[in-house]
Amino acid sequence: MPAKTLITGASTGIGATYADRFARRGHDLVLVARDTARMEALATRLRAETGVAIDILPADLTQDADIARVEARLREDGDIGILVNNAGAGLSGSFAEQSSAEITRLITLNTTSLARLAHAAATRFARQGQGAIINIASVVGLVPEFGMSAYGATKAFAIFLSQGLAFELGPKGVFVQAVLPAATRTELWARAGADPAALPPMMDVNDLVDAALAGFDAGEAITIPALSDAAMWDAYQAARQAMLPDFSNTQPAARYRA
Numbered sequence: 001m002p003a004k005t006l007i008t009g010a011s012t013g014i015g016a017t018y019a020d021r022f023a024r025r026g027h028d029l030v031l032v033a034r035d036t037a038r039m040e041a042l043a044t045r046l047r048a049e050t051g052v053a054i055d056i057l058p059a060d061l062t063q064d065a066d067i068a069r070v071e072a073r074l075r076e077d078g079d080i081g082i083l084v085n086n087a088g089a090g091l092s093g094s095f096a097e098q099s100s101a102e103i104t105r106l107i108t109l110n111t112t113s114l115a116r117l118a119h120a121a122a123t124r125f126a127r128q129g130q131g132a133i134i135n136i137a138s139v140v141g142l143v144p145e146f147g148m149s150a151y152g153a154t155k156a157f158a159i160f161l162s163q164g165l166a167f168e169l170g171p172k173g174v175f176v177q178a179v180l181p182a183a184t185r186t187e188l189w190a191r192a193g194a195d196p197a198a199l200p201p202m203m204d205v206n207d208l209v210d211a212a213l214a215g216f217d218a219g220e221a222i223t224i225p226a227l228s229d230a231a232m233w234d235a236y237q238a239a240r241q242a243m244l245p246d247f248s249n250t251q252p253a254a255r256y257r258a
Contacts, residue, residue: 003081003131006030006074008061008117011038013186014136015086017209019054020046022082028053030080032070033087034060061087061113062105070113071120078128083121085114086136088154095149103150110154115161122169129173134216135162137178139224155180159222166221175219179212182226 005022009015011033019029023046031039036058043054057073059066074080088110091098118133125131140148141155162178169176183202208225215223227233246253 002027004028004030004077004079005082005084006032006057006070006077006080006121007084007086008032008059008070008113009087009136011035011042014181014184014205014209015084016042017205018084018086018134021209021213022084023050023052023054026050026052027082028079030055030057030073030077032057032059032061034058062108067113067116071116074117074120075124078124080121081125081130082132082134083117084134084136085117085158086134087113088136090148090151094147098150106150107154110151111157114158118161118165122165122174125174126169126172131173132175132177132216133162133165133169134177134179134212137162137180139180139182139226141180163221177212177216177220178222179215180222180224181208181212182224184208 002022002025005018005027007015007018007022007029010019010029010031012035015031015033016038019031019042023029029043029046029052031043031054033039036056039056039058043056046052047054057070059070061067061070074083089106091102091106095103114135118135121131121133125133135158137158138152138155140146140152141157141159144152146152159178159180162176165174166176181203183200184205185199185202186205203226211225212223215225222233224233251257
């Protein structure tokens with residue numbers, strides 16, 4: 001029987017599309033987001049169309065108590081076998097223009113809640129010897145030149161955490177995937193303050209999630225739907241790993257010595 005799947009940020013966009021796809025694969029769902037009305041509407045439609053069982057768990061993942069409630073569900077519901085860590089937000093403007101409150105909220109949602117929910121799931125999944133965690137990151141986490149400093153830093157965290165967890169949890173039977181969307185047409189842009197009419201062409205959210213699930217089915221640890229040549233990622237990884245032997249040096253490199 002397909003594993004029950006908990007999806008955060010499930011009321012719209014990427015999260016709602018994941019809900020649709022997993023429901024059509026026969027997975028019961030737990031939907032997590034702030035917008036209860038939207039989740040209820042989505043759940044009503046998917047129950048009618050697919051027959052799966054769907055629970056609604058309203059939560060604001062910038063609030064500690066709400067994060068804790070979702071953590072508890074992940075720890076205690078032994079039927080949940082897949083976590084889709086999708087909840088996230090962006091910020092408009094440059095780093096110097098953003099308020100400290102906005103940055104703190106962004107970090108809490110995009111990194112703290114993601115790490116805490118992954119930890120809650122990983123603890124039980126590792127004990128059971130099975131399960132999957134899908135973390136929605138972004139290509140921005142690889143491109144500081146885009147100028148989205150705080151947002152990109154949170155997504156770099158998601159990529160690193162996913163790679164570290166894949167290394168730690170893979171031998172214990174737990175699969176971890178990071179999905180790195182490029183620009184995708186969702187409500188995130190308007191919520192971050194962008195004018196939807198001024199946005200350039202973007203990937204359709206249905207295409208994004210279908211590609212991400214193709215990567216999931218193939219067992220990819222990193223899935224970048226917009227990357228046309230997978231060898232580019234392989235080369236990036238090889239260049240990074242080529243540096244590793246030098247990291248054990250006990251003396252500074254010659255260029256740093258007087």
